[in-house]
Amino acid sequence: MRWVDAARARLRLLLFREEVEQRMDEEFRFHLDMETERLVREAGVDRREARRRARAAFGGVEAHKDAVRDGRGGWVWLSGLRRDVRDGLRSLARRPAFTTVAVLSLALGIGANTAIFSLVNAVILRGSPVERPEEVVNLYLHQASFEFGTLSYPDFEDVRDGTAEVFSDIAASHFVPLTIDRGEGRGVGLAPAEAVTGSYFPMLGIEAAVGRTLLPSDDVARGGHPVVMLDHRYWRSAFAGDPDVVGREMRVGGRAYTVIGVGPPDFAGTVRGLAPTFYVPFMMAEELNGFPLFDVRGHTALFVKARLRPGVTLPQAEASVGAVAAQLTRDRIANWDPAGQFALLPLTDVLLFPPMDVFIRAAAWLLMVVVGLVLLLACTNLASFLLARALDRCKEVAVHLALGASRGSLVRRLLTETTLLSLLAGGAGVGLAVWLLHLLATADLPLPTPVTLDLGLDGNVLGFTFGVSVAAGALLGLVPALQSTRPDVAGALRSENAGGGQPGQLRWRNALVVTQLTISLVLLVGAGLFLRSFQRVQSVDPGFGREPTALMTFLTPATRFTPDEARVHTRRLLDRFRTLPGVEAVGAISNLHLNPLSQSSSDFNVDGFEPPTDHGAFIADRVEVEPGFFAAAGIGIVRGRNFNDADRPDTRPVVIVSEAMARRFWTDGDAVGRLVRRRDEDSPWLVVGVASDAKVRQLGESPRDMIYLPYSQRFTPSLTVVARTSLDPERTALALLAAGRELDPDLRVLETKTMDRHLALMRLPQQLSAFVLSAFGVLALALAAVGLYGVVGYGVARRTREIGIRKALGADGPRVVRLLVAGGLKLVLIGGALGLALALVATRLLGGLLFEVDALDPLTFVGVPLVLGAAALLAAWLPARRASRVSPVVALRTD
Amino acid sequence: MARRLEDLRGSLDLVILKTLSLAPMHGWGIGQRIRQMSSGVLDINQGSLYPALQRLEKQGLIGSDWGTTGNNRRARYYRLTPSGRRALGEEIDSWQRFAEGLGAVLRST
Structure with missing residues (x-):
């Protein structure tokens, strides 16, 4: 097999590179020795002369070695990559302080992104374990008072009996308010259990992990089926995952129920975040919740789902349920709202509950954007730092280029280094995300029922983090790499300054700082609006319950x-x-x-x-x-x-x-x-x-x-x-x-x-938004301040000689400080103006999420720029003040 | 006039494969063999033999093992792989067609 031979040869070259090099030396030496001996034998010259001629006939040894190495072709970039990675790791290890700061600040950004993405993944992205979910629809009772109402049991029976030609199966579930002790001294809390019709699990195509699911035969006689199927998680926590759980008894609502099975691990009910602890037959619901349920048309408490028959379209099914509603209206059924309609929504379009989904989606994307911006800030800071370093190394790079190194290989080396940096940060970021999610999962939020979201790191999340890390690494490295390897070799070599310092290159850093200031202003305005919102919501008098x-x-x-x-x-x-x-x-x-x-x-x-x-x-x-x-x-x-x-x-x-x-x-x-x-x-x-x-x-x-x-x-x-x-x-x-x-x-x-x-x-949405946005806003402000500090500090270092001359000519300290701060202030003003403009547009999108606060709240729009300006001034003033202390004698001797 | 083999693309590879089809051989030996067989007409830059060997090995047409020579020195012996042998047959055919074609063009008046 030719490709096998070829692959083996390549693999050997790749894996045993040093050995291969050594062998190549040996082979060449052998050749020269043999040729020398032949010349001594045949041409009769002395050994030294023969050696010289043999070498001449062979040609440049190094050139041939290179040709052999190139001859490996194809995979050569891989061994090049290996070298780049090794060099990159060495380079990072040589500067532990920089590496630590860089990894930590990137890890903050990547960790925040991973945590938020895990939430979005769990709430929005993760697929449903239901079999062929695209065939399943949710059924709601559409009334004037509420668009997505639940059905009563008689409604369910009528729909079930009237739609057999469009639905292959139809099922109802009903939350049964059962309770669990929260633990010693913490009172009692609601634990959602679900009463489901016998058709529920067969319709969804859910198979039991242990024993069997509830079946139609478990749901025949009212109050006659004291059996229970456990949720997988509840089985793990309450029964320690006992494989022999089937047949055991547990007390539910004061009666002994027999366990018949355990649900599969990926099924946590059909409402995301509200995993039932266990399921009982619907015929037990009335007994358990104490309400009359089966015969009361007005008691709407059933979530209904149905599976479309193959080939049946949604409009056909809508027509069919519409006919049922019309018949109920015609028959003047007691407690049936004559304006009532049944509405269908595909299961895959519903996250939790249609009216809430709008807010969940909005909040999810808002959070993604916010953490994305924070990561961008962390990246720009590091990019700015790397750019400064790259400019300082401009001369070195120019020498490399002049000696024939290709620009591509230099760019690749720099990119490898930053990608390594961001991958390290990605690893740390995953750790940070796990910790943040743990905090969230254990936070004592005032929710009516415990929220159970599977926030585990699945392939989606890890893939996302990896992608974000690689993108961040590329973003970090590309601008500095391209800038410092610009093929203006002669100019860089001629340049008097140690630090390159072409105006165009400084512009890049300035642009980065302006970007940072813009982003942080937008985030801070958002945080300000939500803080005001929270303040307003707290000051609302609910009209009751003011005292303990x-x-x-x-x-x-x-x-x-x-x-x-x-x-x-x-x-x-x-x-x-x-x-x-x-x-x-x-x-x-x-x-x-x-x-x-x-x-x-x-x-x-x-x-x-x-x-x-x-x-x-x-x-x-x-x-x-x-x-x-x-x-x-x-x-x-x-x-x-x-x-x-x-x-x-x-x-x-x-x-x-x-x-x-x-x-x-x-x-x-x-x-x-x-x-x-x-x-x-x-x-x-x-x-x-x-x-x-x-x-x-x-x-x-x-x-x-x-x-x-x-x-x-x-x-x-x-x-x-x-x-x-x-x-x-x-x-x-x-x-x-x-x-x-x-x-x-x-x-x-x-x-x-x-x-x-x-x-x-009721205050939780505002409280959480204010808390999260403030945390990110402050983080953004800190990152921007550090960035500005870096740029002004770098400017000071580059202009040490100029400052020395100015001072020697009689400029006093305060004047020098003003000069340097003014440079930074210009950036602050540009960034501030851009940020305000962007915030004016962006906050309009927040209108619906704010509580009694105008999206153009004047206090926020005046206060936030003031805070940002003060922080920026401080960040620019600190390094500038240092420069003003420079002694002219020392400064002129620099370089 | 001794022609440089690498002047004509592909011909060096063909000659190497032909040489190795007789017996496994080390790099220096291949060079000597080519000179002998062509009675000194074909000459190669000795160093450029090695990149060509490398290329052929990468293509899986030849393999190599370390062995010892008659005077007990370690040397790298190249040998033809089965796929190399097949390739040689095809290459010889196509080369002969090429040479005939070239000859016909040059002979035409």
Whole structure:
């Protein structure tokens, strides 16, 4: 095999280079010896003369060696690369201080990029483990009040039965609020478990890692299938990955469930970041969450997915579900919104939830851009430094070029060195990223459920980091390399200065510093806007919960209590809580304001107001409260009365409305005694009181229409206890839990937390943005300042002789400093102007992410340039001051 | 007049392969052999033999091993590989066609 022979020869040349060189010497020596002996023998000359003639006939030994080396061809660049790498490593090792600083600053940039990319990868890029995901669609209930609503179980049944010709399979899932103890003294937190229909896993094409998945046969009789399938991670953490887990029992919601299997490692539910701990058959959902679910059209809580039959297009499927909705409207089904529609979205288009995806994508790309800029800053700093060094070596390089070294090989050597640098930094950066992600994963964020993202370093992430490192290395090395090897050999050799110093080359460094200043100004303006945003969001008065308050959410499941029994039970609990030390006021509410996960609303009409044409009714937020709530939450009854024991199921239905609603519908402002009409029920609500406004859905909202119903008349199985306390609310929350369990050992507590933590969730986006952007902004400012310091310092070093002359001619220190600082200041002004212009454009994109702060916030746009200017002045002044201390005698002797 | 073999591209390689087809040989020996066989008409710059050997080895047409000469010196012996032998046959054919063609052109009046 010819290519085998050839490859072997090449490989030997490559691997045994020194040996090959040695052999070549030996071979040539042998040749010369043989020729010498032949000449002595045949031509009869003496040995010295024969030697001379043999050499002459052979020609230049080195030239032939080169020809032999070139003859290796093809792979010669590889052995050249080996040499370059070795030289590069030596060169880096010779300057440990520079190498350390360079690697560290690049590692900061690369590490930040890797960490952010890991997040983006986990949230956006990573593919779905679902089989043929392009065939799967998400189904939402599209209503006037909410575009991407969940379905009720009767809705699901109707869609399932009416779409058999377009969907090969359809499945529903429903989050079941189960709880886990967070650990000693940390209360109870929500653990998402999912109730799924039997078709769920077969439809998605998910196979069990151990045992089997839930199947249609596990989902037949209501409450009749106490079996559970574990999430892979939960199996690893709670069962230590026990391979014999199938058949074991675990307690779920107070009942023994049998484990039937474990999910595969790459499947963590279909909502990114919210991995269920385990799955139970849908037929167990009603029993577990305590709500009536199967027969109530209005209780929408199901996420529905379906697989399109082969060949069926999305519009065909949309027509089919549209027909189901139209039929429901025609049949005037109770609790079906006549304006309701079913909307389909391909699974692959959904990350988490369509309304949130917009923000997730925006935040992800914003972060990528920001960390990219930080890396660019780190690169420009080093490039600037390398450029200075390359210019200082201009003469040396010119000598190399004059002696015939090719420009390409010199550029390659410099590039190899910087690429090595950035690869080292890439390695350190991966370490940094792992640490940052660990910090993030263990950070105690005030999220309602634990977020589980697989932030592991997969091929995507490592490939990204490698690519970024190589790109950074090329970026770093290319400009200095090209600049210093510009083939103006004669000019460089002639140049008097030790440091080259052609004006065009200095311009490069200046341009880099201007770029840095521009970028850091843009980042700092962004950070400033988000800091202002956070400041604003913190100063918002939510209208409730201003004082230290503990919260505890619990259930009175319908499987244990009738509504009347549940009310008695709740009253006993609240009375017990009122006696706890430090507790000043106790109340309960079905769903505390500013809960982003769950909102309830009611349709209503008011006499004298034309119903809105699209929906046929006004919509108000609605909660059920127990009378103690208002005092405990700090919401005042500004008119009329609070609910009391006289409001019973058999008495007239009463409501309390928000001030905003009272002002809107009863112009005299006095709503007390007026009627609020309901759509489907005959007896209207009588307004007995008006409550002060509070934020309901978002901190930024203007006051909303809100209806409070008495718990005594309108039952709800889920209640949040609100306990205002004079002690540490953390401790009070634990005291509530302990007291509740003492009174009722089977009490189903979903969550304990403080009011501060509840409110912190709403401020989290602003808080995180402000924190992250500030961190990067400060990093950018520091890098830019170092860059400017370097440029001015370099200028000082180059102009030492000029400074000496100026001083010898009588210039005083301050004048020299002014001269040097002015040079740096010019760069600051140009960079500042460019940065401001860019920021004006860029911040427009931020508009939607800011909270009540104008994207052109004057304070930010004035304050940030001032900070940047001050930092830049300092960075320029420090080296300049050093130059002014130069003694003219010493300076003139330099060079 | 002794012609320089490397003047005609490809001819040096061909002659080396032909020489090695008789017996494995070291570099100096190849040079001597070519001179003898051509009765001194073909001469080569002795040093340029080695890049050519290198090239042929890279192409997999010849191989090399270290051996000892009659007077007990270590030398590098080159030998023809099977693919080299095939290539030699093809090259001889094409060279003869070329030489005939060239001769026909030069003979024409």
